Amino acid sequence: MNASERAREQGVALLMTLGILSLILILAMSFSFTARSDRQLSRNNADLTRARLLARSGLNRVIAALAYQCQSKMASPENLYPATATTNGIFSNGNLTSDHPLYGYRAFWVSTSTTAEAAQLESALALQYGMGTTATATAPVKKEGFIPRAERFADLPGSAGLSNASWHHIFGLEPWIDKNSNGSVDSLSAPDNEYTDINANDTWDERLIGRTSFLVLDDSGKLDPGALVTVNTEPVWDRANYSTCYYDLNANDALDTVGTGASDPFREYTGSIPRRGLSPQEIILPAMPFAPYTPITPAYFWDDIPVIGSTTNKSTWFDWRHIASDTNFGAKAWTVDSSKDFLHVYFPYSYDIEAYRYSGEDYQRLNLWDDNTALGAGVFDWNGKTWNQTALENLYNAAGMQKFWTSTDVLNTTPPTSAPALGGFRDDSDGDISLQVLANLVDFCDEATAADTEEATYIDYDGDGTYSDQDIYGLDKTPYINELAFTAMYAYDDNATPADLTDDTGTISLAVYVEVVNMFEVSRNIGDCEVEFSLQYRGSGDPSYTTVPLTLTVTGPASVNSHGYATLQATTTVNAYANDAPKNIDVQVSDCKITLDNSNARLVDFAHPVSATALVISNGLSGTSMSAMGYASMETNDPRCNTKEADWTAYANRGSDPSTLDMTGAGSGSTNAAAAPPADGDAGAGNPIAANAYIANTPRITFWELGAVHRGEPWRTINLTAFSSSAGRKYGDGDAILLDQLKLGGFTHVKGRVNANSPDPVVWTNVLNQIRVGWAYTDTHDSATIATAGSALTDPAAIAQAITTSGSTPTRNGVQFSSPGEIASVSALTDGTGGIAQDTDAKKEEIIAKIANLLTVRQNLFTVLVTAQTVTDTGKNDPGTSNSVEYDTTNHYFCTIQSEQKILATVYRDAFANTFRIVRLEYVEE
């Protein structure tokens, strides 16, 4: 290589060096960029992960808060199944709650902290759903299904306390400044003993590392199309084939067979009892009330809904997903998602548990179904068992009304000590008539045609340890003892022996009459009727009576015609004086009891009309006159209320009144001229309030017929038109609490009930649409028919409006329901608002009792929105960036938001165990 060549090559090294350096620089820059990117990416991923974890933590916090609040208030039975409405609900204290129209009057509550940041939370929630800031508090825009725009909480009308809505701040607790008790820095403190001298002077340098907020909506008050219960026809069992049940699937008031328990593919749970609701076609849906969905007609909607089963026996869906996944439904330009939203608006999964569960066993409300014979096999299925002595006795609690769910043992570690009790019935004199009502209820439901008694059923109703009490006799579909009369003549006879008085005798001739009335629409046979009493007599002016116990069998016709009567009679003579007879005597009857049997020698009625006060037949009855006859009569005020002396009116020694011995039945001259009251319960003479002479003796179709059960007071039946939770409620207070204590059918779990506090009139309208009114009590026992005519309410929307609103505020007619029976407090259900005549007792009770079994007040499903943000705490340094916020407006601390994650979840609460589970969770991406 020459010099010139060498010279030319002298820069190569430099170039190579530069090139290498450049390459290295490029590589270094590349590495550096990659490293920086990776670090940022890692940081972002870490932030996102932290945000997600924080959001899950926030959700757990929500559940914890719900559980805590439920748990802390569950000692009150009303809060075990809290009403949706917040006034009575478990969230009425402590956290922020309201039932604002913004959320369809549903209860909601939000996160809080000691630092109010309502604006930020509002913004976060608004951003969550793309609401922007265009909506106003007065005109909220509902979009995207069921989550409305979150307004500024402090501005919500009637939302006291909502200004506290805010974030939950999560702080890191290090570093910190360890100080001595005199305030100087404890420089001597070693890291390993930092926590040994914690004192009030230590300064915790809290750094905000994240924050969460949540919004919880109660979604319980909606309909579930998959399990909407038939209102007017609860399933009725075929007695000959226990596993078969019938439903009115097409609402034509005729029952359709839908399957047997063993083979029914749609049966629920482990029992042999399948459950069905109405056909979907029978559910009338309103148009979806808000954009972007097109209003729909019922036909439009339901015609395209798939039908499970045949076209004639249409069944229900399992849940809304069946509807949403239907291709025909989608063909109407509805997306699956939008249809889900739609369905979720109206039909979230609604679930109701009726039982108290202990050791896997459900303790339920009293089931009124009786498909066999009284107290026989398979009847009165309470607790899944045959009603037995203990079960029946438990129904009544002398201390007053007790509910089995009043137990504070929410963890169910002990069995309930009390069955659903039916106590609390009082008459106008505050007398306890609960036992009588209970006996009447048993006889009303069982198929036997004989009175329920302690003696007959070996049930110690009053718990006195004996089974011989004669105070309580149930009312069955039998003739009743209505009138009682005695006639007497006294024969003084000197035996025509003038010179000797010692053979002067006195003989009393006596006759007893008992009138029985048949208030029912079928003829009833009668058997023996025994009158047990003591005849007392004395010579007029003598101080003491001679008492002769007598038992006479009175006889008469073998049967009593429908709405008829029969008079039974017996006579006897009493040789009162064998000698030294007085010419005039006083005659009376004491302690008179009457038992009436049917032709099968089963007791059908009992009366004790004379007990404390003797019935005077005659004072000074002449034994020498051939025309002197004493008589006295008694008549019960109401043939169905005739057990005790107080139930009878005596007409003793009224010799001058020809009506006193009127044994011509419940006609003229009788005080209870209305002994055959009209079946529809119309008020009338002698029948001022309610007198439906109706005994079912068959499985109940609806709660409505409970209103025909005699209340143990003259001419009064159970009053379902008013509600009182008092342990001593009188007729006027109302007995609608029975609707909480009883049930129809043996189901332990019930889906598809509607929350009685549902604030949406549409939901209520749908419920009311299903019922048929204008029924008459039907004698199903004898006619073997169940269906009866009925018609839909003409204006259910008016009732719905009355229930849910009063003016513009959601007062629900002033009532916050804590139990289904409380709907009886709504006057619109009884005053004809629905467009039907409600001028009788039965008609007034019809709507209330026919929807009560569909209702629940149990809050059990929540929609939860959680927003979580990870932040960098910048202390009092305001970065001034777009993602920086002042998280403490009092001390002016700032942070920058690093990442955000939102969770939308559906949380279900098991009210019995107060446990929660997440049934749906979605990370919401923006």
Added chain:
Amino acid sequence: MRIRSIAALVLAMIVGGMLCFGDESAPQQAKPSRLQAMQKEKVRLLALRRKLIKEKTAPREMFRLLNATVAQGNYEQYKANITLMNRYVEYMDQADRKHLDDKVKLYAKLAECHKVYAKQNEALFKAYKAYDSGAFNDALAEIEKIEQRINALGGKISRDWFLPSELEKVPLPGQESAQPKTTTTAPKSS
């Protein structure tokens, strides 16, 4: 004159004998006195009552059977009292035409009495049909008062039934001369 009387007596005996011969089952007897009639009725009623007691007849039925004669008598007497009332009204008119004021007043009172009597006859019969012994006895008591008033006015009462109070006072046959009874000291049961 004496011969005529004897002839009439003989004729009467002949006729009477012929009548007796023609109806042996119902021998003609001398018309009993009112006392005897009452005694007979009382004996009948006592016997009937004993029979009814023995048969354990209901008091209402006993009342019906024991008072049938009284009820029937009042039913028939109702018409008689109406007739008497009308007759006294006619007498009253006649007396009025003759300006016999005292007679007018007397007949007016008697007419009123029989009118009231007839009402009580009706009330008694209705009470009997209704088994209302109270009203029945009330009517009897009223009839006693009315009869006393009619007697006081000089009116005449014609009835073929007996008041129970009358029967009670009448001694049974054979007891007419009995000594008043004395009370024994046998203890009473109580």
